Amino acid sequence: MPGPGRFEIIPIPGEPGGVALRRDGLYLCAEADGRVTLSREQIGAWEIFRLQLLDPVALPAGAAQGAEGEKSEAPRKTVRPLVIDRLWRGSDPFADFPAERYETDTQGWGSQHRYLTDAIDAFSPRVVVEIGVWKGASTMTMARRMKERSLDGVVIAVDTWLGSYDHWVSDEWRASLRFEHGYPALFGTFMANIVKSGLTEYVVPLPLDSINAAHVLRHFGIRADVIHIDGGHEYEAVSGDLQVWWELLKPGGVLIGDDYDRGGSWPGVRRAFDEFFNALGLFPFEHEGGKCRILKPA
Numbered sequence: 001m002p003g004p005g006r007f008e009i010i011p012i013p014g015e016p017g018g019v020a021l022r023r024d025g026l027y028l029c030a031e032a033d034g035r036v037t038l039s040r041e042q043i044g045a046w047e048i049f050r051l052q053l054l055d056p057v058a059l060p061a062g063a064a065q066g067a068e069g070e071k072s073e074a075p076r077k078t079v080r081p082l083v084i085d086r087l088w089r090g091s092d093p094f095a096d097f098p099a100e101r102y103e104t105d106t107q108g109w110g111s112q113h114r115y116l117t118d119a120i121d122a123f124s125p126r127v128v129v130e131i132g133v134w135k136g137a138s139t140m141t142m143a144r145r146m147k148e149r150s151l152d153g154v155v156i157a158v159d160t161w162l163g164s165y166d167h168w169v170s171d172e173w174r175a176s177l178r179f180e181h182g183y184p185a186l187f188g189t190f191m192a193n194i195v196k197s198g199l200t201e202y203v204v205p206l207p208l209d210s211i212n213a214a215h216v217l218r219h220f221g222i223r224a225d226v227i228h229i230d231g232g233h234e235y236e237a238v239s240g241d242l243q244v245w246w247e248l249l250k251p252g253g254v255l256i257g258d259d260y261d262r263g264g265s266w267p268g269v270r271r272a273f274d275e276f277f278n279a280l281g282l283f284p285f286e287h288e289g290g291k292c293r294i295l296k297p298a
């Protein structure tokens, strides 16, 4: 951000009280990670602010945070409301979700891996993106850790909730998709799990395929501190995921990949990771118990 200076206040037609703030041809933008940047050349939903004159006398008791000797209340969450605003136009998908209609089923694969909780502990992330959510087991591992640490952050859960090819061809996993008139109801299982585990304040679902989801986040200026890639496990799927999601990882952030087994059952995953990070000069990288992790240079 440049130093102090004058902003031009531009009223927004059709948005009572809404203004954009412009300086040197750039508009102020409220980023999803809580920062305010002077970065955009056009006005979108995230460049619209509401100005408010604060009268300190009128502030409710305890509102003046940080005063010495004062007991602070639970920290205010800023990231999730912003993400809900951007991705869901302010309408929370968990609101009034009928969780009781779904059986609790939190089966997953490697969903408690220490790389997931390590990432939360080490990065105190504001934005985590998981690609490949299934019933939500790994999402819950990360979201629960964020809740335990009272972080102001969110896991954006990206999945079509339509399953991968390997789920469609196995009788066992096909049953988990819970077809209703030819269409999977897996999304309901995921939503109910998040509601029942009390983690809705740390999760935002994004029911899209990985590539479209990446474009949506880029469009809304959302970048991730931590990314967990566990979507399609074929070579083409993993290569595509790495290409779009690495770009959306903040410098200094970490990308975790699932089913990276040298000599294991997913050779396409290994090949895609090895090729991608070889080309970036970041090979070899750490891996353990089926997951790998790579830090993005700051």
Ligand SMILES: C[S@@+](CC[C@H](N)C(=O)[O-])C[C@H]1O[C@@H](n2cnc3c(N)ncnc32)[C@H](O)[C@@H]1O
Pocket (backbone or CB within 6 Å): 107, 108, 109, 110, 111, 131, 132, 133, 134, 135, 136, 137, 138, 139, 158, 159, 160, 161, 162, 163, 164, 208, 209, 210, 211, 230, 231, 232, 237
């Ligand atoms: C192995 S499961 C994820 C497991 C989950 N992370 C856990 O720990 O239980 C893979 C998921 O990726 C999703 N998926 C596959 N291809 C996808 C794509 N192109 N975009 C979004 N999701 C995809 C499937 O619907 C499935 O739910």
